[in-house]
Amino acid sequence: AQSVAQPEDQVNVAEGNPLTVKCTYSVSGNPYLFWYVQYPNRGLQFLLKYITGDNLVKGSYGFEAEFNKSQTSFHLKKPSALVSDSALYFCAVRDGGAGNMLTFGGGTRLMVKP
Amino acid sequence: GAVVSQHPSRVICKSGTSVKIECRSLDFQATTMFWYRQFPKKSLMLMATSNEGSKATYEQGVEKDKFLINHASLTLSTLTVTSAHPEDSSFYICSATRQETQYFGPGTRLLVL
DSSP states (O other), X not given: OOEEEOOOSEEEEETTSOEEEOOEEEOSSOEEEEEEEEOTTOOEEEEEEESSSOSEEEOGGGOEEEEETTTTEEEXXXXXXXXXXXXXXXXXXXXXXXXXXXXXXXXXXXXEEO | OOOEEXXXXXXXXXXXXXXXXXXXXXXXXXSEEEEEEEOTTOOEEEEEEEETTSOOEEOTTOOTTTEEEEEEETTEEEEEEOSOOGGGOEEEEEEEEETTEEEEOOOEXXXXX
């Protein structure tokens, strides 16, 4: 079985400050890890993924995430938050050796205040 | 990134009628597509996996006779909500996989009166 935990329902940060959205996972095989962002009444937009290679992954809109195998974490980060980053963020995992099914975390709402 | 479209984006229907939602992969072929349901302020719940040319695989608790899925081509999957009731009102999102990544459609908001 695979699972994802996003421990924070909401993260508040001031514009210009760094942001972190936390994600931990559990999977029996090799983890394929993803971050998606959802704006109101919209589908999910792909931000970045980790499958193999460098632990630090860079994605869209200045976001990056660091894969930490020992801590089974894949936290999303951005050095300087923008008000327009305010949205709902989902972390997802799938077992690399077992089909396509993604398991999502519960989502974290990011609020960036001017 | 890859583009997935959904139609319609929003639909309102009367209780007891059926509603069809289309999901298309616009610039790639997808042998597998996925249908999710999302409740307000909640995460996505996988309903079923749509397989081109074969029967869909439904998750536990999802009624296959109520949520009919047809994946007739490599770029089109349809979800039909049959005899819709108010409790079927929700946000339905499809996705398709390309190069190890699932790309999502913009979603369809269904309101059953």
